[in-house]
Amino acid sequence: MSKTLALMNRELRAYFYSPVAYVALVALYAVLAVFLLVPGLLSPRGYFEAGQPAEMRAVFDTMAYILVFIMPILTMRLLSEEMNKGTIETLMTAPVTDTQVVLGKYLGAMGFYLLLLAPSLLYLGLLVAYGNPDAGMILAGYLGLVLIGMVYTAVGLLTSTCTRYDIVSAIVALFVLGTITLLCTVLAWGATALRHLAPTADWARWLVDRLSDWGHRFFEYINVAKRYQDFSQGKIAFDDVTYFLVVTALVLFITVKVLESRKWRA
Amino acid sequence: MAEEKNRESKSENAPRRGPRRFLIGANVVVSVLLVAALVVAANFIAWWLTSRYDLTADATVGHQNSFSSRTKILLQKLDQPVHITSLYTAEPKDAPAAERKRRVEDLLHLYRAANSRYVEVEFVDPTDNPAAFHVVAKRITDDYAGEAKPYVAAIGDFLKFKTELQRTMLAEKERYAAIGRDPEASADLKTLMHGLTEALGQLIAKNDEVERSIETWTSGGASLPGATADKEGEKKKEEPAGLGIPDYAKATSTIASLADATAQLLDQIGELINKQLQVEGLRMPQTLRHDLQGADARYKEIKDRLLALSKQATQLKPLELDTVRNALSLDAIIVEAGGQVRVVGYEEMWPAPPGASRIDPTVERRFNGEDVLSAALTRAVSHNRVSAVFVQSGGMPVSEFYGRYTEMVERLKRANFEVATWDVARSHEPPKVAGTSSSVYILMAPEPPDQQRPTPPPTPDQYQSVTDLVNAGGRALVFCRARMSPMIPEIPYTDLLHKWGINARTDLLTVTSYPINENEKNGRAPFLDTTAYPSESDFKSPHAIIKPLEGIKARFIGPVPLELAQPLPAGVEVWPLVATPRRPDIWADKDIQEVMQSHPGAFKKGEDLPSPYTVAVAAVRTANVASGAAAPAATNKSAAKLVVFGDDFFASDELMRASLSMTAKRELVLLDNPANGEIVVNAMLWLSDQQDLIAVSAKAQEARRLGVLPSWLSWGLPIGIPVVVILLGLIVYMVRSRAR
Incomplete structure (x- = not known):
């Protein structure tokens, strides 16, 4: 455990020395500022204006989508940089297991992710000072952001383990995260639209209806952003929490296996 | 020699490396597949457990994702089957319609989950499945x-x-x-x-x-x-x-x-x-x-x-x-219970914001599902109905569609009251309202005389019948009003209040001071905003009427102080409902005329009444006061009950309905006083012995809004965060450059 924590500290410190982390932070809050300030994007007027709902639901929902683009940047160099510089060999020969390496890197990235969320507490401060926000709803929103961050970080770490090139890792992570968020939304819609094929034969209509129904349910089920919406509304469902935790565990397990494969593939 | 041995051993291992890698690789693939299968299984079990046992926590303080207590009580008390049918339809390309349909379906699932024994829900898309709609239509026809x-x-x-x-x-x-x-x-x-x-x-x-x-x-x-x-x-x-x-x-x-x-x-x-x-x-x-x-x-x-x-x-x-058929349309909900059918239309379920066009598809509508559906359910299943009788003297009926209290009437109807009007200038007999078992009288403060159709001011004699009814164990909701001008008649039921030990100081008007320039704070306006009931902890524990309202805003317009006799008459017990907070910027002003003419002014010691004081009370008096035998109790069904408000304007449409208002920055702000309507409905439920239905409606739960904040903050904060991060990054960069 101490080795994992040591690796985590090393990783977390590295973030503060890296310009990429600052760029990610600025990018997240600058894009968010655009959404908050431009009328018509999140609210008909500015988001923090008198008379507007004292809640952060729209902020959280927007962050969940912006993070799809930010997290690959934050995680791209986790292991690919080690491989590129050749320091992975030193790390592998050190008295740490692959699991400890993966967990250390993961926890380091998660630590920075939590710091990434910290400035948004200023929005909460504003709501508390000038409104009467629903604390439970906001806490659920933050819990959802932590869970969604766990999945995003795990995916970023996995793609970083697969290649020695930062950019390739970021692009692949972006593709995967885009698939489980934005693409799933499109596919769920596409599955519903299948019904409009309206074949004449009874059996074909039955088949299309089933495909449409199951397809829609499936893509809604695996859609990370869709699941996150419940949290931002203040709903904490057991299946949502389980989904985020087990998917994170699966991705981290695959990451360990990929890292291990360096030994027996060589 | 050693090199030769190495080479030999490598050449011996070479043919074996391939199968070994394959075996390890296959092992890894199988283990990953097994873990993936475990993940799928865990997800399935979690989904099944969540849907079977409703393992969902509503983290919101106001319980926005679960039913309001009023709906919960209603569903718990159901004793007959209820069939709810959704006629919502959505084209696949129409995302907003699909979202509306989804929300309605989610809500109906919640109703079923809350009482699966009696509540049955059905989803019929009349566009896709006209045959299913015909079955529903046949059922409704058979009901009637x-x-x-x-x-x-x-x-x-x-x-x-x-x-x-x-x-x-x-x-x-x-x-x-x-x-x-x-x-x-x-x-x-x-x-x-x-x-x-x-x-x-x-x-x-x-x-x-x-x-x-x-x-x-x-x-x-x-x-x-x-x-x-x-x-x-x-x-x-x-x-x-x-x-x-x-x-x-x-x-x-x-x-x-x-x-x-x-x-x-x-x-x-x-x-x-x-x-x-x-x-x-x-x-x-x-x-x-x-x-x-x-x-x-x-x-x-x-x-x-x-x-x-x-x-x-x-x-x-x-x-x-005919009423049912005329109300039927696409995107409606049908509630069937005990041979009664209620239709909840699209406009009720998704009301457009105030001032917005109903036909504009881009208008963002609010989901009012639980409120209207529970109201329809209440009306369909209720056996015990109470009439809410507006008592007035002359003039046009205040509860009619052209009156000032249409929103109050609408809310009372939703809470299953039958609304009627009693003009005491014309009849000494209360109206008989069909289908009701009891009545609550709503005594409206007399209106200023109409210049075009002058009527004589109301007299206490005219109100004698209603006073007698209340003193004999009746129930009344009483509104008072300050004499804001000499034209406004004195309230004619002060005797009734005196008998209960309540004195409405109509010669005083509650004001809140505000700054009229940067340094001076001596403007005053006749209003009282509150989110705390009864406002100060030194009062008794909150009454049932206001207990669920904590944190929800109410606005009163110049309420008059209600003074209580010391001691109270025998058998009378009084609870404060709304009181002014102990603050120096709120007081009851004697110069009503000057306040109404917007003259600046400050608190005058010895003349004005300082906070705190009560502006709304609930009172109970046992019917057998004369004998002095029984102690009064709020739950005693034979007791007379009274709720008195020092203001009637707070119950008018202007304050009960959310409205848009122009701010000093020339921006439109939504003004919402959600507690106003809740207090009236809760008071009526308490007066009619339906205190178990007292709660906050779903509509009021959502009303948490930002107050007026400095304009620089609304744009400064979103821009400030990235700027601060950039500065932080530069500082780190400079420190590290120097260190190198």
Whole structure:
């Protein structure tokens, strides 16, 4: 455990020395500022204006989508940089297991992710000072952001383990995260639209209806952003929490296996 | 030598590396697949457990994702089956419609989950599945079969009589046609006969047409609901009004019109023939005269039956089924319980914001589902109804659609009250409201006299009847008002309040001071905003009426202080509901005229009344006060109850409905006082011994909004965060550069 924590500290410190982390932070809050300030994007007027709902639901929902683009940047160099510089060999020969390496890197990235969320507490401060926000709803929103961050970080770490090139890792992570968020939304819609094929034969209509129904349910089920919406509304469902935790565990397990494969593939 | 050995050993291992890698790789793939299968299984189990046992926590403080306590209580108390049908439909491309449909379906699932024993929900898309909608329509028609019996009988009578009528009409037509063809008939007679034949022919055709129409109306119509393309090529929903549900009223009104028209025609025929007989006299051949005479007598019986039929059709009671059918449309919800049907329309479920166009598709509508659905459910299942009687003296009824209290009336109706008006200037007897078991009297403060239609100011005598009723164990909600001008009459029920130990100080007006410039704070305006009830912890524990309202904003306009006698009359117990907070910027001002004319002013010691003081109270008095035997209790059903508010404006439409207002920055701000309506409804529920239904509605739960904040903060914070991060990054960079 101490080795994992040591690796985590090393990783977390590295973030503060890296310009990429600052760029990610600025990018997240600058894009968010655009959404908050431009009328018509999140609210008909500015988001923090008198008379507007004292809640952060729209902020959280927007962050969940912006993070799809930010997290690959934050995680791209986790292991690919080690491989590129050749320091992975030193790390592998050190008295740490692959699991400890993966967990250390993961926890380091998660630590920075939590710091990434910290400035948004200023929005909460504003709501508390000038409104009467629903604390439970906001806490659920933050819990959802932590869970969604766990999945995003795990995916970023996995793609970083697969290649020695930062950019390739970021692009692949972006593709995967885009698939489980934005693409799933499109596919769920596409599955519903299948019904409009309206074949004449009874059996074909039955088949299309089933495909449409199951397809829609499936893509809604695996859609990370869709699941996150419940949290931002203040709903904490057991299946949502389980989904985020087990998917994170699966991705981290695959990451360990990929890292291990360096030994027996060589 | 060693190198040689190494080379040998490598060459020996080389052929074995491939299978070994394959085996390890296969092992890894299998283990990953196994873990993936475990993940799928865990997700499935979690999904099953969540849907089976509703393992969802509502983290919101206001329980926005779960039912309000009012709905929970309603569903717990259900003792009969309820069938809720959604008629929501959505084109796959229409994302907002799909989202609306999803939210409605989620809500209905919640209703079913809350009481799966009695609540059954059904989702019918009338566009995709008209057959399923026909089944619903048939069920509704069957629910009202008893009510429609007189209509069915009237229609049956007409259809039976119609055959006989047609036969007579045809015979008469033949008779007149034969006379018209007779060579002995004069030219005038031929013309008349031709005209009569034509008229009768048209009547016969009309009869057939009406029969066909009746068949269509009584079978519920023939057109199918669906989508038709409008000019812009967008899908436009076609209302399925009346689909599958008989329109008996239309059928009977058509029968009445037809019967009247036929009787009238027969009358006219008789008159015309008689005139012709008089004109031609003995010149007319005997055979023709014989054929024409006696038309009146022949038609008499038919006319009598026609008039009886018309009377039967016009005197029928209005049908509840018609109300249901007319309310039916796509995107409606049908609530069926105990033979009663309520329809919740789209506009109720998704109200447009104040001032917004209802036909503008870009308008962001609010989901009002739980409030309206629970109200419909309450009305459908409730056995015990109470009348809310607005008591006033002269003038136009304040509770009518043109009055100031339409929102209050609407909310009371939703809470299952029957609303009526009692004008004490006209009658000393309270109105009898059908279907109600008891009454709560709402005493409205007298309105300023109308300059165009002056009426004498109300007198305490006029209110004697209602005062007696309340003192004898009745229930009343009393509104007071400061005498903001000499024109405003004094409230005529002060005696009633005095008997309860309550003194409404109508000579004082609550004001809140505000800064009129940067340094000075001596402006004052007649309002009181509060989110705490009764406001100060040194009062008794919160009363049931205001207990669920903590944190929800109410606004009162210049409420008058309510002073309590010390000691209170025997048997009377009083609870403060709303009080002013212990703050120096809120007081009751004596200079009402100056306040109303917006003159600046500050608190005057010895003249004005400082905070805190009470502006709304609830009181109970046992019926057997004289004996002094029983202690008063809020739950005692034989006790008289009173709720008094020092302001009536807070219950008006202006403050109960959310409205848009222009700020100093020329921006529109939504003004919302959600607690105003809740207090009134809760007070009425308490007064009518339905305190177990006292709660906060879902609508009020959502009303958490930002107050006025410095404008720089609203844009400064979003921009400030990235700027601070950039500066932080630069500092780190510079520190590290120096260190290197």
